[in-house]
Amino acid sequence: MKARIVTLPGDGVGPEVLDAAVAVLQAVAERSGHTFEFESHLIGGCAIDATGEPLPAATLEACKKADAVFLGAVGGPKWSDPQAKVRPEQGLLAIRAALGVYANLRPLQVHPSLASLSPLKNEKLKNVDVLFVRELTGGAYFGAKTRTTDTATDECKYTVAEVERVTRRAFELARERRQHVTSVDKANVLETSRLWRSTVTRVAAEYPDVKLEHQLVDSMAMLLLTQPSRYDVVVTENLFGDILTDEAAALAGSLGLLPSASLGEGKVGLYEPIHGSAPDIAGQGVANPLGAIMSAALLLRHSLDLDVEATTIEAAVSHVLTNGPHTRDIGGKAGTAEVRDAVIAALDDVA
Amino acid sequence: MKARIVTLPGDGVGPEVLDAAVAVLQAVAERSGHTFEFESHLIGGCAIDATGEPLPAATLEACKKADAVFLGAVGGPKWSDPQAKVRPEQGLLAIRAALGVYANLRPLQVHPSLASLSPLKNEKLKNVDVLFVRELTGGAYFGAKTRTTDTATDECKYTVAEVERVTRRAFELARERRQHVTSVDKANVLETSRLWRSTVTRVAAEYPDVKLEHQLVDSMAMLLLTQPSRYDVVVTENLFGDILTDEAAALAGSLGLLPSASLGEGKVGLYEPIHGSAPDIAGQGVANPLGAIMSAALLLRHSLDLDVEATTIEAAVSHVLTNGPHTRDIGGKAGTAEVRDAVIAALDDVA
Ligand SMILES: CC(C)[C@H](C(=O)O)[C@@H](O)C(=O)O
Numbered sequence: 110m111k112a113r114i115v116t117l118p119g120d121g122v123g124p125e126v127l128d129a130a131v132a133v134l135q136a137v138a139e140r141s142g143h144t145f146e147f148e149s150h151l152i153g154g155c156a157i158d159a160t161g162e163p164l165p166a167a168t169l170e171a172c173k174k175a176d177a178v179f180l181g182a183v184g185g186p187k188w189s190d191p192q193a194k195v196r197p198e199q200g201l202l203a204i205r206a207a208l209g210v211y212a213n214l215r216p217l218q219v220h221p222s223l224a225s226l227s228p229l230k231n232e233k234l235k236n237v238d239v240l241f242v243r244e245l246t247g248g249a250y251f252g253a254k255t256r257t258t259d260t261a262t263d264e265c266k267y268t269v270a271e272v273e274r275v276t277r278r279a280f281e282l283a284r285e286r287r288q289h290v291t292s293v294d295k296a297n298v299l300e301t302s303r304l305w306r307s308t309v310t311r312v313a314a315e316y317p318d319v320k321l322e323h324q325l326v327d328s329m330a331m332l333l334l335t336q337p338s339r340y341d342v343v344v345t346e347n348l349f350g351d352i353l354t355d356e357a358a359a360l361a362g363s364l365g366l367l368p369s370a371s372l373g374e375g376k377v378g379l380y381e382p383i384h385g386s387a388p389d390i391a392g393q394g395v396a397n398p399l400g401a402i403m404s405a406a407l408l409l410r411h412s413l414d415l416d417v418e419a420t421t422i423e424a425a426v427s428h429v430l431t432n433g434p435h436t437r438d439i440g441g442k443a444g445t446a447e448v449r450d451a452v453i454a455a456l457d458d459v460a
Numbered sequence: 461m462k463a464r465i466v467t468l469p470g471d472g473v474g475p476e477v478l479d480a481a482v483a484v485l486q487a488v489a490e491r492s493g494h495t496f497e498f499e500s501h502l503i504g505g506c507a508i509d510a511t512g513e514p515l516p517a518a519t520l521e522a523c524k525k526a527d528a529v530f531l532g533a534v535g536g537p538k539w540s541d542p543q544a545k546v547r548p549e550q551g552l553l554a555i556r557a558a559l560g561v562y563a564n565l566r567p568l569q570v571h572p573s574l575a576s577l578s579p580l581k582n583e584k585l586k587n588v589d590v591l592f593v594r595e596l597t598g599g600a601y602f603g604a605k606t607r608t609t610d611t612a613t614d615e616c617k618y619t620v621a622e623v624e625r626v627t628r629r630a631f632e633l634a635r636e637r638r639q640h641v642t643s644v645d646k647a648n649v650l651e652t653s654r655l656w657r658s659t660v661t662r663v664a665a666e667y668p669d670v671k672l673e674h675q676l677v678d679s680m681a682m683l684l685l686t687q688p689s690r691y692d693v694v695v696t697e698n699l700f701g702d703i704l705t706d707e708a709a710a711l712a713g714s715l716g717l718l719p720s721a722s723l724g725e726g727k728v729g730l731y732e733p734i735h736g737s738a739p740d741i742a743g744q745g746v747a748n749p750l751g752a753i754m755s756a757a758l759l760l761r762h763s764l765d766l767d768v769e770a771t772t773i774e775a776a777v778s779h780v781l782t783n784g785p786h787t788r789d790i791g792g793k794a795g796t797a798e799v800r801d802a803v804i805a806a807l808d809d810v811a
């Protein structure tokens with residue numbers, strides 16, 4: 110097959126990890142006879158520097174025509190003045206909204222060879238396999254904002270239709286997994302959470318084969334630590350998902366390992382490692398590329414329907430996690446390029 | 461001294477743990493020659509059942525005249541229909557607002573004898589000593605809400621004055637501790653967080669002896685697990701505080717141990733264990749009373765200026781944690797009454 114992938118390297122370590130992941134995708138293409146065309150565009154801080162805007166029109170246009178969009182990371186101290194009118198993160202939020210990718214999938218598994226890096230005790234990590242489905246284009250992220258000298262407001266808003274579509278996605282995914290959905294809200298306080306809960310409960314009736322459980326966000330923040338292996342698919346609104354997935358990421362031993370896929374109704378998905386731009390290590394060639402490489406696997410699976418190739422990448426990453434080399438964040442000494450090459454070499458071993 | 465304490469037992473295990481804590485306060489009063497008068501009032505689900513309202517006028521009036529208010533817990537399945545017009549939690553939010561207790565202090569320490577119960581590895585738990593200062597009377601909890609068939613909204617609102625006063629409280633507390641404040645927000649997305657961050661930064665200049673650090677809420681959810689001993693005082697807005705303090709509570713091995721104090725400008729504080737009404741074990745006499753008893757210690761310290769007596773209770777609790785008896789949630793077999801009696805007996809040993 111032939112596919113057009115737009116890359117948005119962004120800021121900090123974004124370009125480094127994306128380069129490595131693109132090399133892996135190219136290696137997969139060679140081995141499988143597919144043709145992936147890559148086109149790179151600006152987003153975030155570097156886009157502000159070059160054009161004054163965090164999401165230039167040319168970037169948006171290219172993304173809309175692509176089969177998939179592959180993003181590194183945005184932001185950094187250079188652009189983080191809280192009073193600034195234009196911020197790198199606006200580019201990320203704008204591309205999510207423009208592509209309509211309302212369901213952000215963040216899978217969490219803990220690789221056995223990294224259990225020693227996790228802050229959690231080993232026995233807690235056994236059988237942890239959670240798929241977070243975070244609503245990505247609604248909530249306080251996109252609500253009306255006001256600011257005066259004395260006051261600021263953020264509005265969190267959800268419509269029934271927004272909750273329905275992300276809930277359906279969560280239940281569809283649960284069907285292919287362990288048939289269990291945990292919906293997280295704060296229905297004892299928030300009106301949007303009460304709408305969320307009643308909508309999820311109603312949609313769940315369409316999936317009698319899947320068990321539904323509700324948790325309050327504060328309890329869930331605790332349960333993720335005390336009973337992490339209990340959860341299968343966890344669906345929640347945008348801001349709660351942001352917080353809970355970073356908390357859960359700590360369990361894996363490093364944020365550098367974890368991928369994400371953001372999906373809408375069409376095939377154009379947005380793929381990004383969940384780590385940020387890590388300005389402290391940018392430009393040194395030491396960033397962990399595995400989160401980006403795992404995101405490349407999700408890209409193949411969800412946007413290009415190349416499930417076998419996706420699984421091959423995941424197996425190669427697992428092989429490298431078991432045997433090394435490892436970057437510094439997971440206790441090794443290797444650089445980004447060395448890990449990239451090891452994953453590419455492992456593609457043949459695991460195929 | 462003579463003090464008037466209003467007790468609000470509430471629902472579920474609330475009455476059981478509050479009874480135990482009141483017995484400890486009475487034992488302290490006898491030993492120290494103070495007189496504490498207790499007056500019990502309705503709040504939450506039991507108040508709805510008796511009066512139709514979660515915070516009856518008689519309760520509010522009594523609280524306003526008291527020297528301190530001591531609350532058990534509110535809520536339970538009986539009153540948790542998300543469509544209900546009147547909910548137990550409204551009573552809790554209304555009393556917090558009416559008393560103006562804008563600063564919710566939630567100390568977290570991990571008792572060495574309970575480290576085995578924590579999901580975190582032992583080495584992570586060393587020297588964990590965090591004081592959360594959660595803003596308690598603003599944010600999405602108290603903002604305007606709307607609901608139609610199709611849509612719901614919650615407004616999060618903060619004024620500069622609201623942020624200033626809780627920030628000052630946090631810095632004052634940090635001065636008495638390790639001179640370090642971490643302010644948590646989501647300034648890369650929320651307008652209220654940008655107001656929060658710039659206000660905290662400005663107030664911090666009044667405290668040159670205290671170090672200020674900002675963290676995004678998603679990063680903080682991770683850092684609490686990976687570097688918990690790094691934090692001293694953590695100040696944040698209402699909803700982030702709700703989530704982060706429950707996450708942090710998991711580190712202690714049981715929610716049943718942790719106290720809270722909610723303070724405003726006057727001396728009338730509101731004290732409550734951070735655990736909920738635990739309907740699954742209510743009425744069985746097995747609830748852990750230590751969170752309530754530790755809250756009683758905070759009551760003595762912050763509302764009655766009885767620091768020596770507060771420290772005596774804390775030492776007695778520590779003695780019981782080391783030597784037992786322990787309730788089921790922390791791996792023992794004792795009931796609420798047995799633990800209460802052990803704390804009272806320990807008052808003499810540690811004094
Ligand atoms: C960079 C930031 C705006 C973003 C978010 O909050 O969504 C990030 O934390 C994430 O989780 O992708």
Ligand SMILES: CC(C)[C@H](C(=O)O)[C@@H](O)C(=O)O
Pocket residue numbers: 297298327535549552702734
């Ligand atoms: C019961 C609920 C309304 C309350 C809150 O969210 O504040 C509780 O979770 C707490 O933390 O005291």
